[in-house]
Structure formats: C-alpha cells, structure tokens
Amino acid sequence: MRILFAGLASAGHTYPMVPLAVAARDIGHRVDFAAGEHVHAPLRRLGLNPFRPADSFYEIYAEDLEPDLARLRPDLVVHGWGVPEVGVAARRAGIPSLWHGFGRMFPRDIGFERPTGGVHLDICPPSLQEADFLATAERVALRPVPFAEPGDFRGPLIYLTLGTAFGTPEVLTTAIQGLAALDVPLVVATGRVPPEDLGPVPDHVTLRAWVPQAAVVPHTGLVVHHGGSGTTLGALAAGVPQLVLPQGADQFANADTLVAAGAARRLLPGELSADAVTEQARKASSCRDAARAFADEIAAMPSPGEVARELPKYAK
Numbered sequence: 001m002r003i004l005f006a007g008l009a010s011a012g013h014t015y016p017m018v019p020l021a022v023a024a025r026d027i028g029h030r031v032d033f034a035a036g037e038h039v040h041a042p043l044r045r046l047g048l049n050p051f052r053p054a055d056s057f058y059e060i061y062a063e064d065l066e067p068d069l070a071r072l073r074p075d076l077v078v079h080g081w082g083v084p085e086v087g088v089a090a091r092r093a094g095i096p097s098l099w100h101g102f103g104r105m106f107p108r109d110i111g112f113e114r115p116t117g118g119v120h121l122d123i124c125p126p127s128l129q130e131a132d133f134l135a136t137a138e139r140v141a142l143r144p145v146p147f148a149e150p151g152d153f154r155g156p157l158i159y160l161t162l163g164t165a166f167g168t169p170e171v172l173t174t175a176i177q178g179l180a181a182l183d184v185p186l187v188v189a190t191g192r193v194p195p196e197d198l199g200p201v202p203d204h205v206t207l208r209a210w211v212p213q214a215a216v217v218p219h220t221g222l223v224v225h226h227g228g229s230g231t232t233l234g235a236l237a238a239g240v241p242q243l244v245l246p247q248g249a250d251q252f253a254n255a256d257t258l259v260a261a262g263a264a265r266r267l268l269p270g271e272l273s274a275d276a277v278t279e280q281a282r283k284a285s286s287c288r289d290a291a292r293a294f295a296d297e298i299a300a301m302p303s304p305g306e307v308a309r310e311l312p313k314y315a316k
Helices: 011-026 037-045 062-072 084-092 131-136 169-180 213-219 229-237 251-261 274-299 304-314
Strands: 002-006 030-034 076-080 097-100 119-122 138-141 157-161 186-189 205-208 220-225 242-244 264-266
Touching: 002 011, 002 062, 011 030, 011 037, 011 076, 011 097, 011 229, 011 304, 030 062, 062 084, 076 084, 076 304, 084 097, 157 169, 157 213, 169 186, 169 274, 213 220, 213 229, 220 229, 220 274, 229 242, 229 251, 229 274, 242 251, 242 274, 251 264, 264 274
Parallel strands: 002 030, 002 076, 076 097, 097 119, 119 138, 157 186, 157 220, 186 205, 220 242, 242 264
Antiparallel strands: none
C-alpha cells in the first residue's frame, strides 16, 4: 500500500507524525512525506521520501499537492491538523484521508482552522483531550511517541525550551536565572534565539540552539517550557513534572489543562520573574504523582505499530 503523509514544515507539527510513518514503513508500506525542506533531513534518513509540494514551504494548499497525488497515486493520505487543504486535495482526487493530531484540540482563536469531520488519529490522552472533541469526533487513539535524533544526556537535570517560534532573549534570560539558582544541571534549547545573545551563564547551564528533545526529557526531573503540544506530551509520556511559561497560540489552553490536572505549575507573562521561576520550579515536585499517572495512561494507548496495521481498512 502507498501512504502519503503531509504536515507543516516545523518539528512541532511534523515530528508527532513520524512514529506512525515509520511503523507503516516497517510493515512494508511505501511511505512518502510532503513537508517543507526544514524537516527533510531527518525524514530522508528514516526512508520516508520527503518532498516539497509545488512552491509551498510552510502551508500546503490543495493546488500545491494535486500534481503529486497524480504522480504518487497513494491509497491513503494522512495529514496533520495544520494542513487542512491536504484533505481537500485528497477528496478532489478521490483518495481517503485521515487527520493526524498534534496534541489537545486547539482553541478557535489561534489562527488555525479547526479540523472537522473525518477520522482523527488522536495522540492526546483522553483525560486531557477537549470534552467536545471527545464527544463528537470519530477518533482513533494513537500513543504519542516522542521523536528526535539521538543525544547523549545524563541526569538528573532540568530542561528549558520555549520552542522554535516563541522564545525571546528576555524570557529565556529570566527563566535561566531562576532555574540556575536551583544549582541543578540545566540544559537550554534556545530555539530562534542565538545562544550568544543570552550572555554568560553559570558552568552548570548548557546552551544549545537545538536539543534532541526526546533524548533529553527522560533524564530530567523538571521540564520548563512554553506549553507547546510536543513538549507537553513528551514530558507527560516520561512522567516528568512541568513548569509552563505560555507565550501564545494554544499554549495558554494547554497550561490551563495541565494545571487543572495537577501535572504542572504555571507562570503567566505578567507573573514572570527569576524569583517566581525559582519558587514555582521548586513547587513543581508536587506534580510528580499526577505526571506519572499520565505516563501510565499514555503507555496504555495503542502503539504506532498497532495503528499502522489498521491503516489498510481506511484506504481505497
């Protein structure tokens, strides 16, 4: 069977889809992956045949993909929530398609068109998923398996990231100051902020522009982050407490949900200071039992391999 995966050209949207794509490849399906060039290198190393549709980089429109659907003739299309036009192109071509989620269903006012109809491969543990989505959507549960390239880390340590789109020198500097006061090894993924823009840091703080997140999180005692879905689910899957510093998009809703579930502490932008980060990081240890309960819930969800074996029933 031929399967075409399609996602936005960002790690946060593409990487959640990779475990299922790899599982499909492993059981003998031909897998191609439509995404921007930013994520081509890891996809190519995994044998997922990445390509850039038409002239698109970030968003993919129906017209961008139509020539490739005619060329590849897939039996099934699996597309991320962030590229709804891929589903439009598949329908026009008479090809079945599935939505692939990236976390909790996002609010209506963050700039993305909320997906409706069809079958959703849902990687969010049901106890955290939006109630309306649980009640109305046709869902196939799929265990979130963090994907990243290998890394060499030893714990216990603290991991800090504000993702690739929302970090600023001011917020990162404040968070580093607060976390460094705990005198625990701190690994910081600086994202779009060059490490040299953050000035000198203590010896127990490591600054890197990019960190293979799935490799570092299992060695952490605390993950401090912006509330992006990938980091949220990665920390939950590892049973690690979180301190969330939401900056935009769906991050405030994710933070609210984690705090209500007892799995995280939170600091809103107006509350942020180095002393507040230190205090809330210490208090986050109280979230360990709830975080471990979510890890158990995630571990019980169907694996990518199990779901991959069911994909043929959705194909044409």
